[in-house]
Amino acid sequence: MSFPAALRRRSGFLKVHILILTILALASHAQHKKRQSNGEFIRGCYMVNWAQYRPYNGSYFAKDYESGLCSHVFLAFATISDKYEVMTREWNDIGAFYSVMRNFKQQDPNLKVLLSLGGWSFDTKKFRKISSSAEIRGIFVASLLRFLRAHGFDGFDLDWEYPENASDRLGLVELCKNIAERFQWERKRGKHPELLLTAAVPASPDKVEKGYDVPALARCLDFVNVMAYDFHGSWELRTGVNSPFAVRHSHSPRDAALSTVGAAKLWFTKGMPKEKIVIGLPTYGRGWTLLNTADPSVGSEAIGASTALNYTRADGVIAFYECCELLKQGARSFRDKETGAAILVQGNQWFSYDDRESFKRKLQWIREERYGGAFVWSLDTDDFKGIFCPQFNGLKYPLVRTMDSMLRGEYEVEDNSSDFSKEPLYNCPDCSSVPARAAVSTAEPGEVVITEAAPVGVLPETFDCPYDGLFLNPHNENSFYNCSGGNALKMYCENGTSFSIKSGMCSQPSESTSSLHLTIKPSANASPNCTDDVYATSSIRAQNVSSTLASLLLPVYELSPAELESFSTEETKSYHEDTIAPNDFVATSEVEMTATYSFNSNEWITENDYELATQKPS
Numbered sequence: 001m002s003f004p005a006a007l008r009r010r011s012g013f014l015k016v017h018i019l020i021l022t023i024l025a026l027a028s029h030a031q032h033k034k035r036q037s038n039g040e041f042i043r044g045c046y047m048v049n050w051a052q053y054r055p056y057n058g059s060y061f062a063k064d065y066e067s068g069l070c071s072h073v074f075l076a077f078a079t080i081s082d083k084y085e086v087m088t089r090e091w092n093d094i095g096a097f098y099s100v101m102r103n104f105k106q107q108d109p110n111l112k113v114l115l116s117l118g119g120w121s122f123d124t125k126k127f128r129k130i131s132s133s134a135e136i137r138g139i140f141v142a143s144l145l146r147f148l149r150a151h152g153f154d155g156f157d158l159d160w161e162y163p164e165n166a167s168d169r170l171g172l173v174e175l176c177k178n179i180a181e182r183f184q185w186e187r188k189r190g191k192h193p194e195l196l197l198t199a200a201v202p203a204s205p206d207k208v209e210k211g212y213d214v215p216a217l218a219r220c221l222d223f224v225n226v227m228a229y230d231f232h233g234s235w236e237l238r239t240g241v242n243s244p245f246a247v248r249h250s251h252s253p254r255d256a257a258l259s260t261v262g263a264a265k266l267w268f269t270k271g272m273p274k275e276k277i278v279i280g281l282p283t284y285g286r287g288w289t290l291l292n293t294a295d296p297s298v299g300s301e302a303i304g305a306s307t308a309l310n311y312t313r314a315d316g317v318i319a320f321y322e323c324c325e326l327l328k329q330g331a332r333s334f335r336d337k338e339t340g341a342a343i344l345v346q347g348n349q350w351f352s353y354d355d356r357e358s359f360k361r362k363l364q365w366i367r368e369e370r371y372g373g374a375f376v377w378s379l380d381t382d383d384f385k386g387i388f389c390p391q392f393n394g395l396k397y398p399l400v401r402t403m404d405s406m407l408r409g410e411y412e413v414e415d416n417s418s419d420f421s422k423e424p425l426y427n428c429p430d431c432s433s434v435p436a437r438a439a440v441s442t443a444e445p446g447e448v449v450i451t452e453a454a455p456v457g458v459l460p461e462t463f464d465c466p467y468d469g470l471f472l473n474p475h476n477e478n479s480f481y482n483c484s485g486g487n488a489l490k491m492y493c494e495n496g497t498s499f500s501i502k503s504g505m506c507s508q509p510s511e512s513t514s515s516l517h518l519t520i521k522p523s524a525n526a527s528p529n530c531t532d533d534v535y536a537t538s539s540i541r542a543q544n545v546s547s548t549l550a551s552l553l554l555p556v557y558e559l560s561p562a563e564l565e566s567f568s569t570e571e572t573k574s575y576h577e578d579t580i581a582p583n584d585f586v587a588t589s590e591v592e593m594t595a596t597y598s599f600n601s602n603e604w605i606t607e608n609d610y611e612l613a614t615q616k617p618s
Contacts, residue, residue: 041407042278044375045070049090051380058311060380062100067107074157076116080126084136085143098151118159127160131171141182155196163211173213176220200225203263215271223372228263229282234305234316241352242286244339260362275372283399284381285318285353296345298336306349313470315482318351319381321388356402363406374403
């Protein structure tokens, strides 16, 4: 019997169910209204697991979070195995992130921690494969539920960037339906509270039209995180605002939706209830290198991306705390009247970013329009240590705390108009005449480097960007890749220089060799007998390293403790070849390994110290 026929024969049954569903929908809507009338807006925060690899005070771990800061934390990102099962992406996800956030939940019982899976660099072919097959969807959803419960998560955040066609559009709905049904099924068994299901979604009208059946998703999802940022970036050769509150008058009607206001209205008019629309606020900015320093206005011509800074180490990107660093060094900032964004200029380096004032304007509007709340991307680019932005007197997370306070209703924005004045910030009386900064060739920590001969960009070769940042070309140390928004731009160093990941710039190669000292400890589940399980490393730390690149050969042993003292390299069963953790500073591509061991008979392995003697490649 077909489904439509069954419905026609049971019209009375259908009417009853329509009435029940209507009552439930009204009740749900009333609950959202009650929640919002009490000021209980969603205060979401993305926590990324790759910010740990940033240097010095830019390195971010879950332990840097502060209790009560957010209502929902999204841990980004997990990934999917070749068997279509959920798995961690970073080697220390469980110990350094999952377990730490479980402890924060004990301090704040209202905190919800969700696992976010996907992201810009994730292979969308896997999402496409899962969403198009009922069998594979079943495997994935069962794995997802096991993973979430095993690690104490409160829900799942799907970040598919992006479904592109009618098949993807249908598959996304089917995938979300299957996940939601599985979560509901588990709740009915009475063992656990129902898990939350959310999705990170684009702000672009074209992407929404192609890949998202909004009314169908509204029935499956608890809420959506609208990524209202990256409207403009260094992929364009004119400066623009990363996350404008409202569209500039100079934009065409087609671009009217390319703003916070436009993105929110887009999702609402497409069928997503306002209380399920959570709006993204960036704690980072986008940057360009100006063609003409005499014209620092929005829309001025640029020759490419801004130079990578010392912490984010990616061309065309700036963390909020790096904005504070530049301001301390004499950069000047003013507010764009039409979009409300802060603009920062230092020499030929031009950035648009959000500060506390632009956050307040957006958050006040979110409250007035009764949207579901806001989220930040991401915790690690705010001044999370409270050491970069002296204007806040040591306050940690000044931007995130603004979101927290505004959505709790603790203070209002005095000026309710959407028209910001172009009042200068930080003593910038005439930003149109900012002189170009003198070129420099060396840098100390915290200094921005702008060289006379900037690397020359060419069309990208085959290179998959794992995330935004700078990556050495493994085949040529005189070039590197600048990854931004998933796009790889190959850059060449000039005048015989080579690229250094450590400094983030092209420099003269060192004549001396360098040593890498690693401490490798066993994983907690390593088998003491090693008869069935190979020895696995649980932590790798690099110290006392200089220069650029190396490949690392880690031996994988099948040895019992009794055999350890007589170990020799000839007994190695196999090698695992990989690079060290992203952006660690290792020299050369040729490595010789020597090992020394200490062994305590009462423990498995207490210490393995590997010294890798590096040699310059021929």
